[in-house]
Amino acid sequence: MGPVTLRDVAQLAGVSIATASKALNGQPQVRASTRDRVIRAAEQLNFSPNTLAQGLITQRTGTVGLLTSDLEGRFSIPILMGAEDAFGSDQTSVFLCDARGDAIREKHHLRALLSRRVDGLIVVGARPDARPSLGRDLPVPVIYAYSPSEDPADLSLVTDNVGGGRLAVDHLIRHGRRRIAHITGDATYGAAQDRATGALARLAEEGLQLAGDQVWFGSWSEAWGRSATRMLLERDPGVDAVFAGSDEIARGVLDVLHQEGLDIPQRVAVIGFDNWNILAANARPPLSTIDMNLEQLGRLAAQRLFAAIDGTLRSGASAAGASASGASASGALAPGTETVPCRLVTRESTG
């Protein structure tokens, strides 16, 4: 007696082979009662559709898990979209799970995703600083996006925040500004430091000093943008441009400049960071800003993941001893940190 086939299952359940196949693959056209009957027949015959094994050995399923701790989805939703777009609208499904920066929740979601045969994982942290690795023994490749992994053996894709800071100040200089201030968020964020570093480097090239004689570190909020602008205007009333470390901060800057009757951009130009449309496009005037290209980052993450999976499959198929070699699935990813460049978005706030 040969192995049990789908035909045997269909016969026992009293349905066509097509229906049996649909039922076992969880397709929506099958009634629940029919599905139950087919599954019970498969159980009786000890039939294994082996989709798990087939998926692993012969092809990818086109499904990626996105484990995020970004509470508002603000950074992870564009990464999700980019990852889905990497291979056309009906080729890839990204399942987003929200871990909320909680290790227990993250483990629970990780197990749920892995037991559901995702081809790979994208991990997005709560903030753009290094986060703990999920470890090297996972059965699928993992890419850290936006927040890099602490383990240099992992592959991380991050924003070029130094380049972004440089880009913002370069734009202001090209518009003739010479007294440029920088108001930004929490100094413990690597991204805040990096953006300031890029800004200062570009100023130095021009022989310029920061207006207000310091980087104004504070918090990522409109309220801080307002207080810092008031202090700045007191210390350096001649400031002619502000580079804000986020669009939220920039909104606070605009608000106080309006209160003080200073024309934007004639008297003071303002540029933000994030290109968060709801805040930037609707500002008065609409806000120039730096876009982190998160969709591109998501696309790149998906391409790297699928290339790693395909590479693993090929080597597994060609080398007889591959399955005993001990190389983990993520071994196919070149380790290290890749940076994705930012992009300037000009609107009316810089003229």
Add this chain to the structure above:
Amino acid sequence: MGPVTLRDVAQLAGVSIATASKALNGQPQVRASTRDRVIRAAEQLNFSPNTLAQGLITQRTGTVGLLTSDLEGRFSIPILMGAEDAFGSDQTSVFLCDARGDAIREKHHLRALLSRRVDGLIVVGARPDARPSLGRDLPVPVIYAYSPSEDPADLSLVTDNVGGGRLAVDHLIRHGRRRIAHITGDATYGAAQDRATGALARLAEEGLQLAGDQVWFGSWSEAWGRSATRMLLERDPGVDAVFAGSDEIARGVLDVLHQEGLDIPQRVAVIGFDNWNILAANARPPLSTIDMNLEQLGRLAAQRLFAAIDGTLRSGASAAGASASGASASGALAPGTETVPCRLVTRESTG
């Protein structure tokens, strides 16, 4: 010879039973090479772990799919959080898939989720108006949240927008306001109409008319909040309160009131809708608003889903002929539309 057991698989693969079980369940502690070996052993022995069948017949897996078309995740992320919180942090995983209002993408995601054994589905539309049903023949129960289904046989959980409009105006009246205007979004949205209906009903109870003699329908943007406020102040300079149909619109209202030098809330009180923290809490002054209780809506959706699943399981276990009864899984959900009440959040903009 009895059926193949996990012990047989473990023996052939040369691993412990625990490792074989972990490998077949996709748990992260197992090396990729070991996992391959176990899966191949299971294939050779034609072993079926039957987790699919077990999940269906004896227990839920605690996994829910959330199919959303809400591009910014603004409404679906709180629903996701509420659904996860319904049963404790490590009991439920919600997988969010972004359909972007595209029918092909939605079908693709639906298939991906169903083939991965989600226990049920929550569907969130792009806007709070009726959307097409996914149909009645799905193998798992489905709940439409935020946007109701067009099919009255489905279960939909929606915001009580009429009650929300009433709540906003009631709050303004209790603060002594008599000349209350209503500036809101796109008139083709049911939610815009419902909020206006609730506002007008509460005014009528007090014998009051709308300030400016009309509901100012427009778009869901700050820009519209600004233009409408300018027109309103021209037509009715004595207005003492504005109920804005969204927090974005409210931000535009605040902006123009500041420009005109009108004190908030002394001269004009402003209340928004959505309690979108980033806009409401950071406004100048912080914005009173109506919260749609989306987390509660998500919690309720998960509770209804799991009750339906448990009901199906119980009836399937007790009645011998249940699998032939033809009742679909979603039959266990009481059909209809349930509304979730809104909640008032007071901050400084109403005094």
